[in-house]
Amino acid sequence: MFIKNRSESEELRVLKALNPRMTLEEKDKQYLTNLTKGFEGEVMFDGYLKRIVIQSLILNDLLLEQHHSHFQIDSLMITQSLSYLFEVKNFEGEYYFDGDTFRKFNGTEVKNPLLQLERNLSLLRQFFNYFGFNISIEPYLVFVNPAPLNRRIILPTNLNRFIHQLNSNKSTLNNQHSKLSDKLLSSHLTKSPFTKVPKYEYSQLRKGVFCHSCGKVMEEYSGRVFMCNNCSVKENTKSALIRSVKEFNLLNPLEKMSTNIVYEWCGGVFPKKTIRQVMKENFITSGYGQWSYYE
Numbered sequence: 001m002f003i004k005n006r007s008e009s010e011e012l013r014v015l016k017a018l019n020p021r022m023t024l025e026e027k028d029k030q031y032l033t034n035l036t037k038g039f040e041g042e043v044m045f046d047g048y049l050k051r052i053v054i055q056s057l058i059l060n061d062l063l064l065e066q067h068h069s070h071f072q073i074d075s076l077m078i079t080q081s082l083s084y085l086f087e088v089k090n091f092e093g094e095y096y097f098d099g100d101t102f103r104k105f106n107g108t109e110v111k112n113p114l115l116q117l118e119r120n121l122s123l124l125r126q127f128f129n130y131f132g133f134n135i136s137i138e139p140y141l142v143f144v145n146p147a148p149l150n151r152r153i154i155l156p157t158n159l160n161r162f163i164h165q166l167n168s169n170k171s172t173l174n175n176q177h178s179k180l181s182d183k184l185l186s187s188h189l190t191k192s193p194f195t196k197v198p199k200y201e202y203s204q205l206r207k208g209v210f211c212h213s214c215g216k217v218m219e220e221y222s223g224r225v226f227m228c229n230n231c232s233v234k235e236n237t238k239s240a241l242i243r244s245v246k247e248f249n250l251l252n253p254l255e256k257m258s259t260n261i262v263y264e265w266c267g268g269v270f271p272k273k274t275i276r277q278v279m280k281e282n283f284i285t286s287g288y289g290q291w292s293y294y295e
């Protein structure tokens with residue numbers, strides 16, 4: 001049973017929204033690609049975990065702190081006698097282990113994911129002990145793409161068998177397991193200390209409505225529907241406007257919104273009358289001429 005679902009991290013959402021609006025440095029672009037691929041890999045793995053039929057509590061995407069060390073867990077599955085700690089990797093291309101060192105095929109050293117797994121395991125064990133939960137943890141590194149060989153690594157070709165194996169275990173959960181799951185949930189931190197989002201200011205961000213599919217600026221506006229000249233995706237005015245306002249809130253959380261600001265943010269494509277109308281219908285008005293987002 002999934003107790004905590006996965007959603008795109010704030011960091012990923014911010015970078016995605018920034019990408020069309022400013023010129024990201026190569027390293028930031030690479031980071032955005034890595035985050036996107038990582039997220040896709042985790043979602044892929046969730047597809048496998050959905051097939052778990054034994055009693056279990058599955059918590060995705062936890063950010064915890066133990067003794068001043070932060071650690072992030074891709075998936076944790078609590079069963080009767082074991083907790084499974086999964087670190088999911090979506091690496092493409094060739095990697096190999098050179099002793100304890102993990103390398104790309106061209107020889108460049110990459111952060112060894114097994115060391116990361118060991119660190120997370122140790123911190124999670126301390127977390128369990130600290131709160132008095134006596135459940136063993138088994139760590140696994142999951143590659144959703146073909147990857148190097150090592151113990152404790154689950155390859156895509158073995159995933160089906162692995163899930164089948166898990167399902168053949170006996171598992172009856174009790175109050176203690178729920179307590180552990182609750183403790184993990186309530187300890188989850190929502191603000192990541194690891195953020196690598198580049199610095200930016202409102203004034204330097206490109207204004208306009210950007211295609212949700214290809215990221216190019218959308219200019220074909222007929223009054224009701226927007227069309228992307230680049231990929232031909234269509235979107236209605238309301239949805240494009242709300243999406244842009246959400247991006248505004250995400251990228252400029254401290255800024256107040258007004259009709260004029262939304263008008264400017266969207267590159268002047270929407271008549272102010274339309275903005276006022278859509279905002280009134282979808283957002284809470286607070287004060288005069290200001291909106292806070294309403295969901």
Ligand SMILES: [Zn+2]
Pocket residue numbers: 211212213214215216228229230231232233
């Ligand atoms: Zn497009």
